[in-house]
Amino acid sequence: MYVCLCHSVTDRDIHQAVVNGADTLRELSNQLKVATCCGRCASCARDVLQEAQAMCAKPCNKQSCVKEMQLS
Numbered sequence: 512m513y514v515c516l517c518h519s520v521t522d523r524d525i526h527q528a529v530v531n532g533a534d535t536l537r538e539l540s541n542q543l544k545v546a547t548c549c550g551r552c553a554s555c556a557r558d559v560l561q562e563a564q565a566m567c568a569k570p571c572n573k574q575s576c577v578k579e580m581q582l583s
């Protein structure tokens with residue numbers, strides 16, 4: 512689903528950013544420009560960030576990472 516319409520950012524983009532190390536809304540904004548225009552997506556982006564972080568909470572190795580399988 513689209514989270515940020517201004518910059519065409521999806522939940523998958525946010526999950527991938529978390530996999531790549533983003534752990535704050537500011538880092539998402541730096542990487543994806545989410546919430547840097549009208550700002551209406553900030554709350555939803557934060558929710559998706561937290562969801563992605565919860566999925567990342569368990570240690571995993573990259574080859575069997577559930578997140579990456581869902582993203583591919």
Ligand code: FES
Nearest residue numbers: 515517548549552
């Ligand atoms: S919808 Fe994300 S900045 Fe406007």
